[in-house]
Amino acid sequence: MMAYGNIIDVSEGDFEYQVLAYSQQIPVVVDFWAEWCIPCRTLGPMLEKLTQEAEGAFRLAKVDVDANPNLAKRYNVHSIPAVKAFRDGKIVSQFSGLIPEPRLREFLRTLAPNEMDLALDKAGSLFKLEQYRSAEAEFRKVLQKSPESPAAQLGLAKCLLIQGGNKEALAIMKTLPPSKEYTTAQSLLPLAQALERLGNGEQWNADPMDAAFNRAISLVGRGNLPAAMDGLLDVLRENKRYRDGEARKVMVSILELLGDDNELARQYRQELSAVLF
Numbered sequence: 001m002m003a004y005g006n007i008i009d010v011s012e013g014d015f016e017y018q019v020l021a022y023s024q025q026i027p028v029v030v031d032f033w034a035e036w037c038i039p040c041r042t043l044g045p046m047l048e049k050l051t052q053e054a055e056g057a058f059r060l061a062k063v064d065v066d067a068n069p070n071l072a073k074r075y076n077v078h079s080i081p082a083v084k085a086f087r088d089g090k091i092v093s094q095f096s097g098l099i100p101e102p103r104l105r106e107f108l109r110t111l112a113p114n115e116m117d118l119a120l121d122k123a124g125s126l127f128k129l130e131q132y133r134s135a136e137a138e139f140r141k142v143l144q145k146s147p148e149s150p151a152a153q154l155g156l157a158k159c160l161l162i163q164g165g166n167k168e169a170l171a172i173m174k175t176l177p178p179s180k181e182y183t184t185a186q187s188l189l190p191l192a193q194a195l196e197r198l199g200n201g202e203q204w205n206a207d208p209m210d211a212a213f214n215r216a217i218s219l220v221g222r223g224n225l226p227a228a229m230d231g232l233l234d235v236l237r238e239n240k241r242y243r244d245g246e247a248r249k250v251m252v253s254i255l256e257l258l259g260d261d262n263e264l265a266r267q268y269r270q271e272l273s274a275v276l277f
Helices: 015-024 038-054 069-074 101-109 115-128 132-145 150-162 166-175 181-199 208-221 225-238 242-258 263-276
Strands: 007-009 028-033 059-064 082-087 090-096
Touching: 007 038, 015 028, 015 059, 015 082, 028 038, 038 059, 038 101, 115 132, 115 150, 132 150, 150 166, 150 181, 150 242, 166 181, 181 208, 181 242, 208 225, 208 242, 225 242, 225 263, 242 263
Parallel strands: 007 059, 028 059
Antiparallel strands: 028 082, 082 090
16 A cells, blocks of 8 residues: 555555545545546646645545446446545545646635635635735735735735725736636726726816715725715716716725625615616
8 A cells, every 4th residue: 555645545445444534534535546547647646746735634545446446336436537525434525537726726725724725714804804904914925925826816906905005906906817816806907997097196177076986986095985985876876877887887896895795895785786776
């Protein structure tokens, strides 16, 4: 039997102990593979690398389906590679075929949070508590260790926006790599761009609507989101299509900034719907 740290070869004879019983302690990821399987030659090394990076957060158990056909039959493995994650003796997540490394990382992250995940959770919690400077510091710490993390980049951009740091926030959002965070970043762009224009000296002209809109944007940069949203709602009550819909888009940006589970966002989302529809 081969064992390397938290990577182990298992068979029909020791599967009960090495996988099912062991998964009572930490998650066990089982890789069903075969020597002749070409995709397995790519997925297997990726799994091993990420297991080593996880430093004990989970165990990787490798099952050769040719040598262990009963295990493959027992767990309905009809094609390989097939990966099944066990916790407390039961399958809690699985996939088949070769997937890209970012998706594989996400799959493993949901099983056992690593140090970076915990740091991201801490930063996100501080943001929800409106401790924006502290949240910014935590997101920057994550980025020092993992500069390519889309979640940390987006988190930092949100902290900066709500503190008026629109230039850096805008730069982050424009260069955010394809990821699940990308859509959120696009929703925040109208607010970042409006803050950028105001920061570049856009003047409040004599038009009362323009003055009201710019005043609302300036309130965002000061962290006064309720007053900013009240101002934008007033603009929308006068003209739902103000500046080709910019007031509406900026309002949506602020709601995205607050998040779906924020009570204030829920309240203002209802008010926005009432104004628009």
